[in-house]
Amino acid sequence: MSMQELVRFTVPAEELTLALAVIERFSRDRLANGVLRHYYTFLPEGREEMATDVRLVARQAQLALVALATTQHRYLYLCSAGEVVLLGDFDRGIDDEEVLASFGWGSDAEFRSRFPSFADLEELADDGPGNDAGPASCVACGVAPGELHVFGCPVELCPWCEGQLSRCNCRFDQLDTDQIDSDEQLDRFADVLAEKGRVPFSVDQNPAYPSAGTDEPPAASDADGRPEGDSQD
Ligand SMILES: [Zn+2]
Numbered sequence: 001m002s003m004q005e006l007v008r009f010t011v012p013a014e015e016l017t018l019a020l021a022v023i024e025r026f027s028r029d030r031l032a033n034g035v036l037r038h039y040y041t042f043l044p045e046g047r048e049e050m051a052t053d054v055r056l057v058a059r060q061a062q063l064a065l066v067a068l069a070t071t072q073h074r075y076l077y078l079c080s081a082g083e084v085v086l087l088g089d090f091d092r093g094i095d096d097e098e099v100l101a102s103f104g105w106g107s108d109a110e111f112r113s114r115f116p117s118f119a120d121l122e123e124l125a126d127d128g129p130g131n132d133a134g135p136a137s138c139v140a141c142g143v144a145p146g147e148l149h150v151f152g153c154p155v156e157l158c159p160w161c162e163g164q165l166s167r168c169n170c171r172f173d174q175l176d177t178d179q180i181d182s183d184e185q186l187d188r189f190a191d192v193l194a195e196k197g198r199v200p201f202s203v204d205q206n207p208a209y210p211s212a213g214t215d216e217p218p219a220a221s222d223a224d225g226r227p228e229g230d231s232q233d
């Protein structure tokens with residue numbers, strides 16, 4: 001099955017364009033490709049979230065440790081010649097001593113002290129939109145801080161409930177309906193949303209961004225000036 005088909009079976013329709021863009025962005029990187037394929041084939045814990053980023057943790061002889069971020073989670077994968085294994089949650093570290101030893105780490109604590117946050121890891125995509133801007137741009141749709149997300153971006157926050165706009169129920173409430181299945185409804189929602197004032201991207205919205213628990217201050221991301229009534233086509 002092609003990667004595109006795997007993605008299509010997994011992510012909700014409104015996230016599909018972005019999920020495919022992420023696949024495309026990493027398509028020239030063999031490691032990232034293998035991990036993305038494994039992710040979409042096995043879906044850890046049955047979660048159906050789109051992958052947003054893939055980064056290299058470490059490389060040692062024939063082995064590579066790769067971290068994959070989704071909209072809500074981060075995972076750690078071990079890659080060897082043609083084989084990909086899910087080790088677990090990136091944030092939970094590594095409990096397999098053999099894996100730790102192959103990379104020359106004495107303990108999980110040593111691993112964690114070297115790789116405290118996902119955002120500091122080396123990017124795997126060799127080019128593509130947003131890569132120049134590094135982690136300072138939206139991991140899903142690539143816009144810069146202060147700009148509006150591409151409509152439908154799963155990172156965009158809802159101005160009504162401050163949840164994930166692509167997942168919360170506000171669009172149904174706003175349109176007073178149980179189901180949204182027409183372009184006309186989507187257009188109408190885009191209008192209502194623009195009228196309310198969309199939440200522009202700021203770096204701390206990125207799921208890969210180091211949040212509470214690290215002492216790293218947010219890089220001056222004062223996304224001031226929310227555009228009012230600015231309806232982007
Ligand atoms: Zn976005």
Ligand SMILES: [Zn+2]
Pocket residue numbers: 158159160161162163164165168169170171
């Ligand atoms: Zn909402």
